[in-house]
Amino acid sequence: MTQSSQERMILVGANDPLPEDHFWFDGDGFSVYAAKQPRSTWQEHVHDCLQVTVGLEPAHMHAEWRATGKLRQSKEFIGNAVSVIPAGIPHKTLWQRRATLIHIYIREEFLLRLTSDVLQQDSLELQPTYLVRDLLIEELARSLYLESVDGHLNAAVASAAVTTLCMRILRAYCVREGEAAYATGGLGPARERRVREYIEADLERDLSLQSLAYVVGLSPQHFAVLFRESTGFTPHQYVNHRRIACAQELLKKVDVPLIEVSMRCGFSSQSQFITTFRKLVGMTPGRFRSSLASSQS
The missing domain is CATH 1.10.10.60 (Homeodomain-like)
Structure with missing residues (x-):
């Protein structure tokens, strides 16, 4: 599959060849990468957009990252997992075994369309979060993957799923003015x-x-x-x-x-x-x- 310049730019860090049957979709303000990802390494890199990474079926991942002004951190996880990686955060991921991988790249303007409605504020600060369970985001990512398996993804379906995903992120992973980052807990x-x-x-x-x-x-x-x-x-x-x-x-x-x-x-x-x-x-x-x-x- 020939990569577009946008795809090459966003997939920076991929150290190993991408699967031949990987799927790529460019939407209005977001992009989606989906694949049955083999064991592979994504070297340390940064993006100028929000990256949401979901591993399913289950995945075995090792992540390393450096938040602004902090020392390098790392985490290993086996199971379905979600990472929410804000723009400008250096990060590296090792996929230890074959898994279903969905990357959703969300540009700032797409998020800002929703920010005032969800948070009642004009700016946002996202909390870097790595390898956690988030059943709603997992389900939305799975729906995008299943829609893409035949090589096509309807723009309206994709936009609706990504909008819901962004609303979840803004409610759960955004630092509100005067508050600490939202801490997940709840029902269990x-x-x-x-x-x-x-x-x-x-x-x-x-x-x-x-x-x-x-x-x-x-x-x-x-x-x-x-x-x-x-x-x-x-x-x-x-x-x-x-x-x-x-x-x-x-x-x-x-x-x-x-x-x-x-x-x-x-x-x-x-x-x-x-x-x-x-x-x-x-x-x-x-x-x-x-x-x-x-x-x-």
Whole structure:
């Protein structure tokens, strides 16, 4: 596969040849690299954009980095893992065994579009974070990878996934004015997984705060606090994001009417569905479906 100049610039640091079947996508303000990555080394390098790296299936990684004004740090991890690497941070990664790798490169202007809405501030400072579990980012990266396996990635699908990923990063990995960086804790992996599985299985039902809290045996108020610590979203926000993800899959089937999509995804009315979809995806469901059709023609 011939590399574009943009691809060569962003993939600086790759010490070994890239897999022949690797995938590259340039979006509006972001780029995506995806591959079944063999054992390989990415030598120390920096980017002028935010890099989000996700290793799956599982990965075995060793990372080294130097945050501004700090000594070199390192970490080794086996399992699904996420790294959030701000622009200008020197870093190096060794992939100890074959794994699914997704790099998402996000340019500053893309993040700044969301910053004022999410953080109510005009600037941002991201906290470098290496080799941690983040189930939401892992799921979003996996969806990008699965969409890319045939060599194509729809621009609207990619933009929606990266927008949700950025909202997660801004809520969970950004230093707010006058605050320390957000520290993940919350429900813990087992309880978070239980809630997420319950949500996925019952998207078309009324997923109230009380019903979600009951799944893990907590009071609604305590659950809401811990859930936001775990995911960066309120329960209502997270449910809406999952319903829209479900709707995007159904919209690929041209024979499913919009009213049926809205009902199967748990929206109380078609107008509520359209409003929520436009807010989270940036376009109406009808336009999204049209963009899918045009990309396949």
